[in-house]
Amino acid sequence: MSRPLLLIVGILIILPAFVSDFWLNQILTRSIILGIAALSLTFLTTYLGVVSFAQITLAGIAGYTIAYFGPNTTGLGIELPWLFAVALALLFSTLAGALVGAIAKKSVGIYSIMITLAISMAFFYFTRQNYSIFNGWTGYSGITAPAIFGLSLEDSLVFYYATLISATAAGFLVVKFTSSPLGLAVQGVKDAARRVRAIGIPTTPVIIAAYAFSGFIAGMSGVLNVWQQERISSFSVGLSPTIDVLIIAVIGGMRHPLGAFIGAITYVLIDTFVIDLFSRDRFNMIIGLVLLFIVMAAPQGILGSFLSAKKRIRKYDNNAIKRKIKNDCEI
Missing domain, CATH: 1.20.5 (Single alpha-helices involved in coiled-coils or other helix-helix interfaces)
Structure with missing residues (x-):
């Protein structure tokens, strides 16, 4: 890990001592969770060369899994030990990512965007109409985070450090994956798919593996998000959060895993404090202007x-x- 990254992590470790609970929970923790979700998108965009609108769907699958197999006040589901629930959540999000990759494996550019957007919207409407698993419009509420080694994740400070550790692990996994033989093959598919096939490497398994890995990262954000929000519904996987992740990725920059988190903190600050300057109804206009400025003046992101x-x-x-x-x- 480079010195600047070590410095940033060090600052984030001691930062809770200097901020209020509001900043800790609603700004920092929320930014880290959104950053992990955006990281799953920037990974695909940077190394595979595709834009996926299905990342919130993958995160939602993990979130619904935690809700179904964990404690909730809805009366649905089967409660399992939290470790098994998390394992199932990450497994399902990874398999779902692989399925998305299998569907979109031959799509690039606008076609990959449309296919993954269609998958995202299909899942959104399915959650609204299914009551036996997803509980329709209402979704799940009263979801409680577990205690790990005697430390309750319902404590805002403990949960902050849990999200920080998860984000560090996600960034580490992305860096290691991209430098592995499989990761190099993924980048080869992006740069010259025909040459990759010419040397005997089938591109389809490589693409599916990349989507599956992005599903795992997205699943991490889904688990953390449902524990923080203590609820999940069809609105959690709708069009708005789907586009939000793309905005975060573009604002922060896609060349480095850290860009996802810079975009996330920028987005959360605008989302939180724009109502102090403008009406809440103006948020979409403000974030749209910020995005337009970034695209025109700094297309590489912050x-x-x-x-x-x-x-x-x-x-x-x-x-x-x-x-x-x-x-x-x-x-």
Whole structure:
């Protein structure tokens, strides 16, 4: 892990000592959870070259699994130990991701967007109409987070650190996956699928594996989100949260896993404090203007623009040093 990332993690570790419970729960923890969801999208976009609108669906599958197999006040489901419920949630989201990949394996560009959007909307309407598993419009409420090693995740400080550990693990998994042979094959499919097939590597399993891995990451956010919100319904997997994840990814930048979390904190700050300056009804307009500005002025996102500026400054400094050395030699 690089020094800047270690510094950021260190700041996030000590930050709860200096912020209120509101900032801890509604700003920082929420941003981390949304960042993990956006990370599952930026992974696909950066390394496979596709935009998936199904990430909230995958997160929702994990969330509904926790609700069904965990304690709730709805009266539906089978309560299992939390560890088994989490394992099932991540398993189902991973398998669902693989299924999405199998459906969209030959789609790129606008076609992958439309296919994954269709899957997302189909799942949304299915949850609204099914009452035996998803409980229709109402969904599940009264979902309680478990206690781990005697520490209750219902405590905001404990839950914050749990989400921080999960986000660090998700980022670590993405970095390790992309540098593995399978991850390199995924990038090869993005850059030159024909060449990958020419050397004897079938592209379909590679694409499905990438979608499955993104489903696992999205599932992590789904588990954490349902524990934080203590409820889940069809509105949790609707069009609005689906687009929100895309906005977060674009704002933060897709070149580095950290971009997803920068986009998330930016989005949450706007979402939380825009009502202090404008009417709540103006939020969509404000976030739309922010997105338009990012796309036009900084298409690489906030993090991408920062890294590009840093690279230009370093190049300028190197050139200045070379000119100084050259002038000294001439003298």
